Amino acid sequence: MMDDSTVQFPDAETSAKLREKFKNFIAKHHHTHMVTILSSEDTSAHYGINVDLQQLFDSDTEASQALLEQPMRLLEVFDDGARELEHEIIDVSEANSQLWFKPNVHVRLHNPPLCPELSRHMVPATGDVGQLLALSGTVIRVGRVNMLENMRTYQCDKCHSQVAVKADLEQHYLIPKPTSCYGDCKSNKFSTLPSDPGSYRDYQEIKVQEQIQKLTVGKIPRSMIVLLLDELVDTCKPGDDVTVMGVVIRRWQPVKESERANLELLLLSNHVSVHNEQKRGVVITDEMKQDYEQYWSLYKDKPLEGRNNIVASVCPQVFGLYAVKLSVLLVLIGGVQKGGGSSGNHIRGESHLLLVGDPGTAKSQFLKFSAKLMPRSVLTSGVGSTTAGLTVTAVKDGGEWQLEAGALVLADGGLCCIDELGSIRSHDKASIHEAMEQQTISVAKAGLVCKLNTRCTVLAATNPRGCYDTNESLSVNTTLASPLLSRFDLILVLLDQHNEEWDQLVSTFILRSHKDTPTDTSDKSLWVLERLQGYIIHVKTVNPVTTEPANQILSRYYQLQRQTDCYSNAGRTTVRLLESLVRLSQAHARLMMRDEVTVQDAIVAVAVMECSMQGAALLGSVDALHSSFPTNADEEYAIQEKLIMSKLGLLDS
Incomplete structure (x- = not known):
């Protein structure tokens, strides 16, 4: 597996091909769930589509390989494919008046294969940055649900052209101001436009600790911050045993003069499974x-x-x-x-x-x-x-x-x-x-x-x-x-x-x-x-x-x-x-x-x-x-x- 920062994203043709493949996969295995989502009247809410990762790997090798190499970008492609399928279902439905398009639909991957590259019970290290993996552990700390400004729109004071800038999770949710206008004027003066309600999203930070019973004797359990977004917030509480599927990313605080940069690893979650009722340890055969x-x-x-x-x-x-x-x-x-x-x-x-x-x-x-x-x-x-x-x-x-x-x-x-x-x-x-x-x-x-x-x-x-x-x-x-x-x-x-x-x-x-x-x-x-x-x-x-x-x-x-x-x-x-x-x-x-x-x-x-x-x-x-x-x-x-x-x-x- 490779770091997202060193891998070139496929061209537009390959990206469209992967999006079409995944759209067909969703239509085949999750059509009923998609219709249920479209039937909901709340168009501003966030909805998740739980996709079995093993089933996806068995059905499409090319999309699976691209997902492992570039998980952050492929997940965006998968979300686009799900939204395209929404339009198709609404267009062919006879009762389309009862179906509403949902812009905030997300693909949630779960049930990864039991291999050390994907399933972990130990906190990932620096070499795992950019990788998609499932971390099993116990929730020891839960933060409150906050509002995250996900996108901000700037307008050039000279030519009045607008540019939307997304928040950078790796820079502690910082939204950088454009340095120069993307138009012909090359101006460096911008004003902030009023934010759209859809540019905000819920986020919550939890801390997951390694399970002591799965560690070797004498090893001190480590912990890792997990970032929950949108409908994943408030899905667990302290003491829960969870398996979090997500992508390992870096995050640092704003750099200050004459001070060391505060850099840390965290897991950007894609799916959270709480399994308190399952018997842990010995499997009874x-x-x-x-x-x-x-x-x-x-x-x-x-x-x-x-x-x-x-x-x-x-x-x-x-x-x-x-x-x-x-x-x-x-x-x-x-x-x-x-x-x-x-x-x-x-x-x-x-x-x-x-x-x-x-x-x-x-x-x-x-x-x-x-x-x-x-x-x-x-x-x-x-x-x-x-x-x-x-x-x-x-x-x-x-x-x-x-x-x-x-x-x-x-x-x-x-x-x-x-x-x-x-x-x-x-x-x-x-x-x-x-x-x-x-x-x-x-x-x-x-x-x-x-x-x-x-x-x-x-x-x-x-x-x-x-x-x-x-x-x-x-x-x-x-x-x-x-x-x-x-x-x-x-x-x-x-x-x-x-x-x-x-x-x-x-x-x-x-x-x-x-x-x-x-x-x-x-x-x-x-x-x-x-x-x-x-x-x-x-x-x-x-x-x-x-x-x-x-x-x-x-x-x-x-x-x-x-x-x-x-x-x-x-x-x-x-x-x-x-x-x-x-x-x-x-x-x-x-x-x-x-x-x-x-x-x-x-x-x-x-x-x-x-x-x-x-x-x-x-x-x-x-x-x-x-x-x-x-x-x-x-x-x-x-x-x-x-x-x-x-x-x-x-x-x-």
């Missing part, structure tokens, strides 16, 4: 689905043993912690989202987990492993994080205010891991209340008023304030207020108590892992990271329905917790407790690849919740840190089910 079904057929008689193999694959470098690993897996899978849209009865499906524990209890290990496991994730630390770093901030760039997304917005549709949550300042902690429960962030900063989505799972960790006092409430021990604690579905307290038998098991496990080779320590029953990642994405598509027996267990347990006047759980026994139980039971049904939430799923949800409650009502004090994997999972579950059903008074029902 039919072979993978068959593998998962075959796995469960092997454990048809012992389903919980098969489940525990998957649970043990979570953070395998950490010994034991059965309750924590099961809780993390259930939270990552999440429940079924209800409502949404215009109905106004949105109930979140994402669960939140808080790990409270002494140093050395593997809290950060779980956060880092979970961030690797989820295709879209953001890992941050509370040390130094502010409200703006977690939610959204307004920054002033070039004299105007712009919104820049924080960790929770960037994690929309994925996982947000927050380490050292207790280190966040108190007024900053309050800012994430809405983000965790309503899954939105309402912004009113510097005159920018909007609402952003934060539909993500929050996995947080914090150390207790000093030595953990079991006689005090969780809020006192963690310095986290009850409103924030109530938003976490599970809160696991990991106390490093001196247990000689447990210390012996852990030390043996760690020393053996350092001594043996990786092949010796690997357990064949454990799942590799890619398989586990694909399984989580697959089961998230399952929407289990809750059965009446399961509902009865969850309702009875919620009522029992409400009746227990426990000071330490005052902030936990709200109606959110029942919603958390429903999400956990749905997550366990998904984990078992079931279409119904059974009694077993409800019992497991109650058992996991018991680990989260201080002074638990049914199973007594549960030590999440020293919980080991059961030797026979199905037998232990049978004992646990009988105990819980008996405590709930449902044994005979």
Whole structure:
């Protein structure tokens, strides 16, 4: 590919030939869309024609090659071809009185071939100037929509001839004044004529950042300014995953004496695709689905043993912690989202987990492993994080205010891991209340008023304030207020108590892992990271329905917790407790690849919740840190089910 500045544009004959070819292509593949555009009564609006780039490449090699060599100029030719087709459709239409010519029609190219020359997930460099490419990334900043004067008309003061000058995007939208008259008078004095309303267009600047999960380890993500014009403005917001098709151009500020020229690269967009709902990362194939079904057929008689193999694959470098690993897996899978849209009865499906524990209890290990496991994730630390770093901030760039997304917005549709949550300042902690429960962030900063989505799972960790006092409430021990604690579905307290038998098991496990080779320590029953990642994405598509027996267990347990006047759980026994139980039971049904939430799923949800409650009502004090994997999972579950059903008074029902 070549720079536009070094390539001579084809002569008038070749240009007309390419325009005719593209006009025929539009007439063949987009005739219906063209008629729809012509039927609109608004003649001043801008309209886009979405052209499949792969389809264009397959149909015409000559036009495709010219587009790759000179994209800026060929796009103008394509727009001219679309306008010619408009005239032809109006002329041959019997009901042409109902069709109006649209001068502002633009060809929008999308779906480029998956080749490194056209599709990028890294910010282009200087050598890409003038090239047409598609950049995939995350929108981190959105500017306001401004008015751009696209053209200005000058009149010669001597001969009164007129000349129209277009704005130069590379010179920061400067409209240069003619140096001399193009007529015979050669005058250098001009006056500006009143601007026509059609000479203005909408434009907006956004900043797109490379997606962290697509970069190599240790690489800092870079960002690039993208210029949106006409109907492309306001098509995305901070936190969106986008693919922008456009042309790489240069831009510099007006040159000042004795100062270096400020030169930067930006992408002049031609098409913007927002794909937040698509599953990122692992693509689930039919072979993978068959593998998962075959796995469960092997454990048809012992389903919980098969489940525990998957649970043990979570953070395998950490010994034991059965309750924590099961809780993390259930939270990552999440429940079924209800409502949404215009109905106004949105109930979140994402669960939140808080790990409270002494140093050395593997809290950060779980956060880092979970961030690797989820295709879209953001890992941050509370040390130094502010409200703006977690939610959204307004920054002033070039004299105007712009919104820049924080960790929770960037994690929309994925996982947000927050380490050292207790280190966040108190007024900053309050800012994430809405983000965790309503899954939105309402912004009113510097005159920018909007609402952003934060539909993500929050996995947080914090150390207790000093030595953990079991006689005090969780809020006192963690310095986290009850409103924030109530938003976490599970809160696991990991106390490093001196247990000689447990210390012996852990030390043996760690020393053996350092001594043996990786092949010796690997357990064949454990799942590799890619398989586990694909399984989580697959089961998230399952929407289990809750059965009446399961509902009865969850309702009875919620009522029992409400009746227990426990000071330490005052902030936990709200109606959110029942919603958390429903999400956990749905997550366990998904984990078992079931279409119904059974009694077993409800019992497991109650058992996991018991680990989260201080002074638990049914199973007594549960030590999440020293919980080991059961030797026979199905037998232990049978004992646990009988105990819980008996405590709930449902044994005979």
